[in-house]
Amino acid sequence: MSKYKETTTMKKPNKSNKSNNPLDTPPLKASFREKSQILALQKRIASECPPRGHVPPLNQKVSFRSLPLSEATLRGLEEGDGKAESATGGKDKNKKKNVSSRKKQFLIMTDIQNAAIPHALRGRDILGAARTGSGKTLAFLIPLLEKLYRRQYTPHDGPGAIVLSPTRELAVQTFQVLRSIGSHHNFSAGLLVGGKKEFGLEQTHVPKMNIVVCTPGRLLQHLEQTVGLDVGRVCILVLDEADRILDMGFRDQMIKILDYLPPGNSTDDDDDENEGGRQTMLFSATQTKRVADLAALSLYRPEYIGVHDKEASKTPKGLEQSAMVVPLQHKLDAVFSFIKSHLRCKTIIFFSSCSQVRHAWEIFCTMQPGVPLMALHGKLKQETRTKLYFDFLQRPHAVLFATDVASRGLDFPNVDWVVQADAPEDVEMYIHRVGRTARYTSGGKALLLLLPQEEEGMLKLLSDAKIKVKTCSMNPKKAVVVSKKAAAVVAASPDMNLLAKKAFKSYLRSIHLMPNKQVFPDLGLASMPTVRFLKKLKSRDEERKKKNVDYKLEKLKEEIRAERLEKKIAKLKGNSSGEGVLSKQSKKKRSRDKSGSDDDESKNDDGLLVVKQVHEWGNPAQPLPEVHINEASKSRHAKKIRIDGSNIEEDMVHVDKSGPTAVKPGGEELASAKEEYLQRVRDRLTKTRDLDRKEERERIHEKHKKKRMKDKVDTKKPEDGNDEMLVTLGGASDDETHDDVESENEEESVYEDSDNDSMDDNSNASVDVKAHEELALAMLGS
Ligand SMILES: Nc1ncnc2c1ncn2[C@@H]1O[C@H](COP(=O)(O)OP(=O)(O)OP(=O)(O)O)[C@@H](O)[C@H]1O
Secondary structure (H helix, E strand, O other), rough: OOOOOOOOOOOOOOOOOOOOOHHHHHOOOOOOHHHHHHHHHHHHHHHOOOOOOOOOOOOOOEEEEOOOOOOOHEEEEEEEEEHHHHHHHHOOOOHHHHHHHHHHHEOOHHHHHHHHHHHHHHOEEEEEEOOOOOOOOHHHHHHHHHHHHHHHOOOOOOOOOOEOOOOHHHHHHHHHHHHHHHOOOOOOEEEEEEOOOOOOHHHHHHOOEEEEEEOOOHHHHHHHHHHOOOOOOOOEEEEEOOHHHHHHHHHHHHHHHHHOOOOEEOOOOOOHOOOOOOEEEEEEEEHHHHHHHHHHHHOOEEEEEOOOOOOOOOOOOOOOEEEEOOOOHHHHHHHEEEEEEEEOOOOEEEOHHHHHHHHHHHHHHHHHHEEEEEEEOOOOOHHHHHHHHHHHHHOOOOOEOOHHHHHHOOOOOOOOOEEOOOOOHHHHHHHHHHHOOOOOOEEEEEEEEHHHHHHHHHOOOOOOOOOOEEEEOOOOOOOOOOOHHHHHHHHOOHHHHHHHHHHHHHHHHHHHOOOOOOOOOOOOOOOOOOHHHHHHHHHHHHHHHHHHHHHHHHHHHHHHHOOOOOOOHHHHHOOOOOOOOOHHHHHHHHHHHHHHHHHHHHHHOOOEEEEOOOOOOOOOOOOEEEHHHHHHHHHHHHHHHHOOOOOOOOOEEEEOOOOEEOOOOOOOOHHHHHHHHHHHHHHHHHHHHHHHHHHHHHHHHHHHOOOOOOOOHOOOOOOOOOOOOOOOOOOOHHHHHHHHHHHHHHOOOOOOOOOOOOOOOOOOOOOOHHHHHHHHHHHEEE
C-alpha cells in the first residue's frame, strides 16, 4: 500500500488565500492515458448526471462500476476496507493469508451513495441525510477523490479537499476509510486532530496535504498559525455530522474557517469542470434546523438528498429497540445485570457525563463481571482515547462505557447492543447512539433505560419521530443487586467517594440542563428540590454503606462464639449456669442488636436491594441475588472493622483460634485479656494483610508485565512506515523517497510510550491488527 513520499517542493503561499482563477489550476502532470481517462470521465459525468432534484428509488443495487469513476477509485473500493479483519479480534493465526478474503469489498452502492454520488460528481453542493450506518462516508469520500483526480492534484499541490469531523475518533475513522479506498491514488493526506502535542511538526506537513481530515478547532489553529498553508485551492469541503459540528459550539469556528476557504459554488452553470467555486457537502443522519443554517452559510443550491425520509422508521431496519423503566437507585443494578447476562456480546453503554462513565467503569471493574470493560470519554488523554478506540474496535466481546463522544459516526464492527443508561437529550441523540449498532446490513439491539418520570415524555417523543420502541422489564432471574458492593467500593476509597459525588452531581446537572422539560420533568431539580433529591441520595448512600459493612452481623457472630465459650468456662469453674460471665447488659444489648438487624433486613426488603417481581423494579416480594463479593475483599473488609476495634464490645467475651479467654466485664482481667486478644487479632490481621498486599502486588506486576508485552508487539513499526502524519495514499514509491521515509521512521516511536491508563484487566488483546495500529500511529503523529 502506501509508501511515503516526502513532498519536498513546497508551493509558495498564496497570500490572498482565495485563488479561484481557473488559470491557477495545477499544471497538467498526468500521463496521456490518465488524461484521456479524465476526459472520458468528464464526458460521462456531463451526459449521465441526473437532473437536479432527482433521488432514485431505494434498494436499486447499482454497482460502483456503473458510475463514471476513475480506475484508481474503483480498485480501492474493490480491494476493500481492512477494518473487517478486526471482527475476528485478530485471533486468526492465518490472518496474513486470509487478509484479502476477509476485507470488506465495496461493490454495490448503498441508497445514499446511489443517490448522492452522481450529483456530487457533477460538482453540486449536497445536503445528505440517511440513516446511521447507511454508508454516508463513501458517499462523500468517492466524489472527493474523483474531483482531485480529475483536477490532477499531486502531492505537491497542497490542500485540495477538507473533511471536517466533530470528534477526533470520527476523524481517525474517516481517515482510515480514505486511506483504504484511496490507496491507488497518488494524493497526500493528513489527519489533524486536537489533543496532540505535535502541532509544530504538523505545521511542516499541513501545507503539503492534498486531503486534510480534521476537527474544526485544529484546522482553525493551523489556518491561523501555520505559515505557508495555502488553502486557496481547496475545491471541496465536507462537513460530516454537520448538525453536531454546530451543536458542539463549533459554529463560530466554522464561520472563521469558511472565511479562509475559497468561496462556495455560485454559478448555475452545471459543469464541475468550470471550477465555479468550492463544492460543499454536508452529511448527517439527522438533519436539523441548524444544518439548514449552515447550508445557508456555505451551500449554493444544494441537492437535498434524504433517502430515508419517506421510510416508516428513522432508525436502521435491523435494529430492535426497547425501553425499560428503572428507578434511579436501581440504575447501576440494571446496567450490571445487563452486562452479566450479555457476557458474549459487544456492548456500548452511554452515560451523560464523563464522571458517570468513570464512576460506573471503576465500580464495575471491581466486580469483575467476566467481560473486558472499557471507558471512553473526553477527559482522557488523546493517546488513551485512540488506544481505547482501536482496542474496542478489535475485540469480539467487550463493554464500552462512553459519553456521547462515541455516539456519532463511529463504525465499530459487530456491536450487538447499545444501552442508554441515561436518556438522550433529544431524538437526534437517540438516533445517533442506537446507530452504533445495526450498521449497514447487520442487525442489532438497543435498550433505553428511563426513570419513571421520563417514561411518558420520552416514549411520546420517540413515537412522534416514528421510532418504534417496545417497553420491557427486567427478568428477576437475571437481575442482580450491586448496590452493597458499589457502596463498599465508594466507602473504601476517598477517590471513589469523590468520583461518586461528582458523577451524581454531573448527572443532576445534565438532567437540569435538558432542554425538553416535558420529557425530563422536575425530578425535583428545577429549584429547591435539587437539594432534597441530593439529600435523599446521601441518606440512601449511608444506608448502603452501613449495610455493606455488616458489622452487626459480625458482632452477633462474635457474641455467639463468646456465649459458647462462656458456657465452657463456667463448666470448667463448676458454674453450670454460666451466669455472670456474660453480663446481662451485654445480653440485652445483643438482643437489641438482633432486633436491629431484623429491622435492617426488612428495610432491605422494602427498597433498594430488591426489584419487582417479573418485569418490575422495587417490588419487595422477591429479593434479588447479590453480586458476589470476592473473598479477598470480604476479608479485607472484616480486617478493617476489627483492626480499628469498632465492632468489639466493651463488655464481651472474646475468643480466637488460639483458645478461649474468659473475662469479667469491668475487671482488670477483662482489660488485659481484651488487650491480649486484640493484640493477637491485630497480629493475625497484619499478617493476612501483608499476605494480601503481596498477592495484590504480584497481580498488578503480572498485569503490567502482560501489558508491556502486548504494547511491545503492538508498537512494532509498520513495515511500510505508515506512522506518519502526512501520508501518500498510494501510487508512486520510488526507492529514493522510501529511503527518506525509513530514516524518518527511525525517529518515530510515540506509540511505544504507552500510558498506564489501561482500561481493561484483560490484556490478552490481539496484537495483530496492523491496519488499526497504522492509523493509531498516524493519529498520534511522530
Ligand atoms: N457500498 C457498500 N458496500 C458494503 N459496505 C458498505 C458500503 N458502504 C458502506 N459500507 C459499510 O457500512 C458501514 C457503515 O458505513 P458508514 O460508517 O459510512 O455509515 P454512516 O452512514 O456514515 O453512519 P453514521 O450516520 O453512523 O455516521 C461501514 O462498515 C462501511 O464499511
